[in-house]
Amino acid sequence: MKKQVRFVLRHVVLLLLAVIWLVPIVWLVVTSFSGYKGINTAHFFPQTWSLDNYITLFLKPDSVVQYQAWFTNTLVIAIFTCIISTVLVLMVAYTMSCLRFKGRKGLMSFSIILNMFPGVLSMIAVYFILKSLGLTNSHVGMIIVYSAGAGLGFLIAKGFMDTISVSLREAARLEGASEAQIFWKIVIPLSKPIIVYTVISSFLVPWGDFVFAKLILNSGISSDWTVAIGLYNMLNKSLINKYFSIFCAGGVVVSIPISILFVIMQKFYVEGITGGSVKG
Amino acid sequence: MMKKILNSIGNYFKEFGTAVAKGDIWVKLSLIWMGAGYIARKQIINGIIMTLLEAVFTIMCVGYAAPNLAKFGTLGTVQFEQVFDPLTLTSTVNDYDNSFLILLNSIISLFLIVVFVIVYIANVKTVYRLQQTKENGRHINNFREDIRALFNEKFHITLLTLPCIGVVLMNILPILVLIAVAFTNYDQQHMPPSALFTWVGFKNFKSLFTNSTTITFGYSFGKILIWTLEWAVLATFTTYIGGILLAKFINNKATKWPKFWRTLFIIAIAVPQFVTLLLVRNFFADSGIVNTICANIGLTDFLKKIGLVASHLTYIPFLTDPNWAKIMIVLINIWVGVPYQMLIATGVLMNIPEDQIESARIDGANSFQIFAKITMPYMLFVTGPALITDFVKNINNFNVIYLLTQDVFVTSDQMLANSNAKEVDLLVTWLFRLTNEYYNYKMASVIGIFVFIICAAFTLITFTRTIKGDKEDQFR
Numbered sequence A: 001m002k003k004q005v006r007f008v009l010r011h012v013v014l015l016l017l018a019v020i021w022l023v024p025i026v027w028l029v030v031t032s033f034s035g036y037k038g039i040n041t042a043h044f045f046p047q048t049w050s051l052d053n054y055i056t057l058f059l060k061p062d063s064v065v066q067y068q069a070w071f072t073n074t075l076v077i078a079i080f081t082c083i084i085s086t087v088l089v090l091m092v093a094y095t096m097s098c099l100r101f102k103g104r105k106g107l108m109s110f111s112i113i114l115n116m117f118p119g120v121l122s123m124i125a126v127y128f129i130l131k132s133l134g135l136t137n138s139h140v141g142m143i144i145v146y147s148a149g150a151g152l153g154f155l156i157a158k159g160f161m162d163t164i165s166v167s168l169r170e171a172a173r174l175e176g177a178s179e180a181q182i183f184w185k186i187v188i189p190l191s192k193p194i195i196v197y198t199v200i201s202s203f204l205v206p207w208g209d210f211v212f213a214k215l216i217l218n219s220g221i222s223s224d225w226t227v228a229i230g231l232y233n234m235l236n237k238s239l240i241n242k243y244f245s246i247f248c249a250g251g252v253v254v255s256i257p258i259s260i261l262f263v264i265m266q267k268f269y270v271e272g273i274t275g276g277s278v279k280g
Numbered sequence B: 001m002m003k004k005i006l007n008s009i010g011n012y013f014k015e016f017g018t019a020v021a022k023g024d025i026w027v028k029l030s031l032i033w034m035g036a037g038y039i040a041r042k043q044i045i046n047g048i049i050m051t052l053l054e055a056v057f058t059i060m061c062v063g064y065a066a067p068n069l070a071k072f073g074t075l076g077t078v079q080f081e082q083v084f085d086p087l088t089l090t091s092t093v094n095d096y097d098n099s100f101l102i103l104l105n106s107i108i109s110l111f112l113i114v115v116f117v118i119v120y121i122a123n124v125k126t127v128y129r130l131q132q133t134k135e136n137g138r139h140i141n142n143f144r145e146d147i148r149a150l151f152n153e154k155f156h157i158t159l160l161t162l163p164c165i166g167v168v169l170m171n172i173l174p175i176l177v178l179i180a181v182a183f184t185n186y187d188q189q190h191m192p193p194s195a196l197f198t199w200v201g202f203k204n205f206k207s208l209f210t211n212s213t214t215i216t217f218g219y220s221f222g223k224i225l226i227w228t229l230e231w232a233v234l235a236t237f238t239t240y241i242g243g244i245l246l247a248k249f250i251n252n253k254a255t256k257w258p259k260f261w262r263t264l265f266i267i268a269i270a271v272p273q274f275v276t277l278l279l280v281r282n283f284f285a286d287s288g289i290v291n292t293i294c295a296n297i298g299l300t301d302f303l304k305k306i307g308l309v310a311s312h313l314t315y316i317p318f319l320t321d322p323n324w325a326k327i328m329i330v331l332i333n334i335w336v337g338v339p340y341q342m343l344i345a346t347g348v349l350m351n352i353p354e355d356q357i358e359s360a361r362i363d364g365a366n367s368f369q370i371f372a373k374i375t376m377p378y379m380l381f382v383t384g385p386a387l388i389t390d391f392v393k394n395i396n397n398f399n400v401i402y403l404l405t406q407d408v409f410v411t412s413d414q415m416l417a418n419s420n421a422k423e424v425d426l427l428v429t430w431l432f433r434l435t436n437e438y439y440n441y442k443m444a445s446v447i448g449i450f451v452f453i454i455c456a457a458f459t460l461i462t463f464t465r466t467i468k469g470d471k472e473d474q475f476r
Helices: A001-034 A052-058 A067-096 A102-114 A119-132 A141-152 A155-161 A164-175 A177-192 A194-206 A211-216 A228-232 A240-278 B001-022 B025-030 B036-040 B044-070 B097-134 B143-150 B155-183 B205-208 B215-249 B258-270 B271-282 B289-296 B299-303 B322-349 B356-364 B368-393 B398-405 B414-418 B427-434 B441-468
Strands: B081-086 B090-093
Touching: A001 A240, A001 B215, A001 B258, A001 B271, A001 B322, A052 A067, A067 A102, A067 A141, A067 A155, A067 A177, A067 A228, A067 A240, A067 B155, A102 A141, A102 B155, A102 B441, A119 A141, A119 A211, A119 A228, A119 B097, A119 B155, A119 B427, A119 B441, A141 A194, A141 A211, A141 B155, A141 B215, A155 A177, A155 A194, A164 A177, A177 A194, A194 A228, A194 A240, A211 A228, A228 A240, A228 B271, A240 B097, A240 B205, A240 B258, A240 B271, A240 B322, B001 B097, B025 B036, B025 B097, B036 B044, B036 B097, B044 B097, B044 B143, B143 B155, B155 B441, B205 B441, B215 B258, B215 B322, B215 B414, B215 B427, B258 B289, B258 B322, B271 B322, B271 B398, B271 B427, B289 B299, B322 B368, B322 B398, B356 B368, B368 B441, B398 B427, B427 B441
Parallel strands: none
Antiparallel strands: B081 B090
16 A cells, blocks of 8 residues: 555656646747737637747748748758768767877867867857958858867767777787778777767757857848747847747747757767766 | 976977987978978978978968067057048048957967977978988888878878867967957957057956956956856756756656656757747746746735745746846756756666665665665766766856846846846856957956866866876776
């Protein structure tokens, strides 16, 4: 009897917690289907339901809502960012994990400290460097901002590569393989989980960032924006009462692909983190 | 440690000295013509590359570095002037100095010069080594062999070149610029191109610790620094402990459908952070849905009665009163952070040696004792370094604070408002506002340097142990 009470109690607590965690998400979804534009402050669930917000989002772009353009922009930026970042991260991770050369440890400590330097601080200088290269208000500039420094985030990938058995590489070397061949033919194929993790996590960066996007795409032409600044702009004091439910719809649409990628990624993330630290 | 570094620096220059002193005519000629030593050893292509490099560097120095560095001392003297010609209806602009461009270009020039000097010294050493190789009658690589070496024993150079260029462009140069700006008077009154700015020494550092009727940076800096550290500690530990407890709760054998529960929590964090945070901010707005509900069920009146809400308000100031906002930010951060930590903790908990827990249970330990004596120490051992990383990330947790309070929270503290700060600001959000809204680059840079020092100190403490511990090779 006591056991049964405990069993029920345990699941009631879990249910309660789950509700707390899901309330905002539910609110996001129901508001996106509401029949009016602004915030409904009187009721949690909308009084009238409609698909208007999604229709505006995709079929009736206006001066504020350019969702398709934003989505395409972000997608293009994200694809290039993730390719460049992944290549850079793998290059550095392999070098730090598998190669031995003078100054390796010094370089590693240096890059870890450098990586701690928050991007927000160097923002102004980054902006002016891009401006002097003529890359502000361009997507190439955004790609550079998101991917150029990616090499510093090598730690998780390195931790993973550290667990790849050294004897495999030794054997290949005895057979006359060069370091480049070992990299391509042995370490890269064995690092699949961490490559998937790196690809997805760098793909997600442009979808979530709005600080740099706001700074660099500052011309005010909304068709140049990314999803993040577009949606942020809708919550302007002057716009929020007309666009809040469209913001919610936009949030739902962008969340669907991202949540799927996120769920795939977190599996590899846990593997990378625990695999790396448990084994040393 | 210090001695080791000094020693290696000493050796670095000693080798250079030896190379110059003992080198033959070709090595000495390499001091002027960098390609000479290679061409003498029949490494023609290497010789041409080095000669070209030297030529490009010389052109860079004359055309780019020299004019900028000449003005580096003053950061420009010619004020921007525009003359409107009423006859032609055009305006002409004089050949003015742009202080920021001078600063930026000078830093790039200095950086390139330092890199060149390093290459130059390495070049002389290499050429001397070639001479020795030849004297000893050993084989000298031809160009094709040199290239092949780049994919073999020198593969690290090939792999690191591109990442290094990226990091220099996006991380190192901006940091150098930031440090330089901290010593200038670059602010709204001194904005290029229409105005010049110049060096002011340590004046900005002084004003960060000054507290007078006109300058309140000292007051604000102290207040915000304390809140930043409080926040970082609170945010890190609440989510960490919360995550472990939640993971343990879900993974407990008595819990049915653990996967289902875990998925529910993951859904909450899979939505991009800027969407959820902006949403939650409207959720808790003064005239928002939560306030409506609280008023309806009488919670607002109850809180008024016990004095937690000021009596003149008709709503609960979730994100508009300093104390309420701070508590709400920490709570919302728990909402954001606990599922992440739960995921990580789940992974780590699965690796806990089961036999230890079993034997403790046989010895009569209750579940709390097991948690405190076995689970927690193990978790701390494995995730300790990650905990410090989280702490540093929280010091710079821009998103949570900015998205929740920007345009919503208005400070009533005049001292803070004078230096454009708010009670709920972290150092980074304060800095962001100083640059983005008030163009106070000089003070923002000084704050930036302090944030960097704080973060670097915490990082160094943890990572010197992990890196220097040399455990990397132990487990392979």
